[in-house]
Amino acid sequence: MFANNDFILVITPSLAMLVLALLLLIAWLVQRSQRFLLWQSGAYSLAALPLGLQSLLPLEELNRYALFIGSFYLLGAWCLAKSWAERWRVSAQPHTALLIAAITLTALYYFSHIEQSAWARVSSFSFGSGLVLALPILEVRAKKVPSDWLDKSLLWLSITFTVYTFTRPILIWLLGYSDLRSLPSSPYWLLTLISILSFSLLFTVVMSAIAVRDTVHKLRDERDHDPLTRMLNRRSFQERAQKHLGDPKLYPMAVLACDIDHFKRINDTWGHERGDQVLQLVSSILQNNLRQHDLVARFGGEEFVILLTDITLRDAELLAQQIQCDLGSKNAVLPSGPKLTMSFGISPISASFQLEQALKEADHLLYQAKNAGRDRVHISGVMYPDIFIDSAQSEVIA
Ligand SMILES: Nc1nc2c(ncn2[C@@H]2O[C@H](COP(=O)(O)OP(=O)(O)OP(=O)(O)O)[C@@H](O)[C@H]2O)c(=O)[nH]1
Known part of the structure; x- marks a missing residue:
C-alpha cells in the first residue's frame, strides 16, 4: 500500500x-x-x-x-x-x-x-x-x-x-x-x-x-523543615532571620529559647510515639501564638527558638506566659501525671549584628530557668535569685 x-x-x-x-x-x-x-x-x-x-x-x-x-x-x-x-x-x-x-x-x-x-x-x-x-x-x-x-x-x-x-x-x-x-x-x-x-x-x-x-x-x-513538626530547622531559621534583621520596620525584636521540661521522662513513661505527639502539640501551640513576621524553629530534640519582631521585652515575656498557659490547657495529650510545662529564656535584639549574641544569652537564661525549677520565663536584664534545684529534687517536686 x-x-x-x-x-x-x-x-x-x-x-x-x-x-x-x-x-x-x-x-x-x-x-x-x-x-x-x-x-x-x-x-x-x-x-x-x-x-x-x-x-x-x-x-x-x-x-x-x-x-x-x-x-x-x-x-x-x-x-x-x-x-x-x-x-x-x-x-x-x-x-x-x-x-x-x-x-x-x-x-x-x-x-x-x-x-x-x-x-x-x-x-x-x-x-x-x-x-x-x-x-x-x-x-x-x-x-x-x-x-x-x-x-x-x-x-x-x-x-x-x-x-x-x-x-x-x-x-x-x-x-x-x-x-x-x-x-x-x-x-x-x-x-x-x-x-x-x-x-x-x-x-x-x-x-x-x-x-x-x-x-x-x-x-x-x-x-x-523539621520532618516531625514541619517547623523551620536551625539552618533555615538563620537564613530567614537574617532577612528579617535587614528590615528596620521589624525592630525591636526578641529571641526566645524554649525547652520542654522533663521531656525524657515523658518518653520514658509513655513511649517515644507519645513524645512525638507532645512535640507536635508544642509546635502547633508555638505557631498559633506567632504573628505575621515572627519565626519559630526546632533547633533539635525538645528545644525551640522563636524570633519575635516589632515587640518589647515585656510583651515577649507576656507571649511566653501565654504559651505556658496554652500548654497547661492542652494537657490531655498526657494520660496522667505532671502537667506539660516549658521553660523560656528571652533576650532582646536592637541591631542586626546582635542575633548570635542574643541566641547565646537566651540559651543561658533558659539554662538558669531550668536550674531554678523549670516552668519559668527568664528575661534579659533581670537579676534572678541564684537558686539551683538539682534534677533529683525537681523529680520529687513534679
Ligand atoms: N519522642 C522524641 N524524643 C526525642 C526527640 N528528639 C530528642 N528526644 C528525646 O528528648 C530527650 C531530651 O532529654 P534531656 O536533654 O535530658 O532533657 P529533659 O528530659 O527535657 O530535661 P530538661 O530539659 O532538663 O527539663 C531525650 O530523651 C531524647 O531522646 C524526638 O524527635 N522525639
Whole structure:
C-alpha cells in the first residue's frame, strides 16, 4: 500500500507520540508522586494507535474500525483530562465522561454504518471528545484559577486545545474538504497531525516544567523543615532571620529559647510515639501564638527558638506566659501525671549584628530557668535569685 519511505512518514506522528509517552513515563518513574505525568503518558499511548491506523487505513476500512478508533481516542482524551484534573486537584468526572463517550460512540456507529457521513462522524466525535476535555476545566474555573504562571499556562493551553477539539469540524469546512477521501494526503489531515503533535509537545514541556518545579520546591521544603513538626530547622531559621534583621520596620525584636521540661521522662513513661505527639502539640501551640513576621524553629530534640519582631521585652515575656498557659490547657495529650510545662529564656535584639549574641544569652537564661525549677520565663536584664534545684529534687517536686 505504501512505499517504505511513505510508510515511515505516515507512522512518524504515532511514533513521536509514543516517544513523548515514554519520556513522560520515565519522568513519572523518577518522581512517582507526580501522577499527572503517568496519566498524560497514558493519553499519548492511547492516541498513538488510532492515529497510526487513521493514517494507514483506506476510508472504507476506517468506517469499519470507527468504533475501535473512536474508543481509543475518547479514552485518550479522558486520560489527558484526568492528568489536568490530577494537577488541579479536581475531578475528571468519570461517570459524566462515560455517558458522553457512550453517546459519542453511538453517533459514530450511526454515521459509520447506518447513515454514512464522514463529516457528521468527525463532528460528533469532536464534540464528544471536546466535552470530555472540558469537564475538569469547568470545575477548575468554578473552583479556583491557579495563581502560579506555569499552572496558568497549563490551564490556558488546556482551554486552547479543548476549543480546538470542538472546532475541528469548522476546520474541515474551511478547508473545503467535505468527503474526507484519501485522508493521509488531505490538507485537513496534515493540519490535524501538525496541531496534535504541537499540542502534545507543548503539554509535555509545560507538564515536565511543572514536575521539575514541584520537585525543586519539595526538596527545598525538606531541606528547610523539621520532618516531625514541619517547623523551620536551625539552618533555615538563620537564613530567614537574617532577612528579617535587614528590615528596620521589624525592630525591636526578641529571641526566645524554649525547652520542654522533663521531656525524657515523658518518653520514658509513655513511649517515644507519645513524645512525638507532645512535640507536635508544642509546635502547633508555638505557631498559633506567632504573628505575621515572627519565626519559630526546632533547633533539635525538645528545644525551640522563636524570633519575635516589632515587640518589647515585656510583651515577649507576656507571649511566653501565654504559651505556658496554652500548654497547661492542652494537657490531655498526657494520660496522667505532671502537667506539660516549658521553660523560656528571652533576650532582646536592637541591631542586626546582635542575633548570635542574643541566641547565646537566651540559651543561658533558659539554662538558669531550668536550674531554678523549670516552668519559668527568664528575661534579659533581670537579676534572678541564684537558686539551683538539682534534677533529683525537681523529680520529687513534679
Ligand atoms: N519522642 C522524641 N524524643 C526525642 C526527640 N528528639 C530528642 N528526644 C528525646 O528528648 C530527650 C531530651 O532529654 P534531656 O536533654 O535530658 O532533657 P529533659 O528530659 O527535657 O530535661 P530538661 O530539659 O532538663 O527539663 C531525650 O530523651 C531524647 O531522646 C524526638 O524527635 N522525639
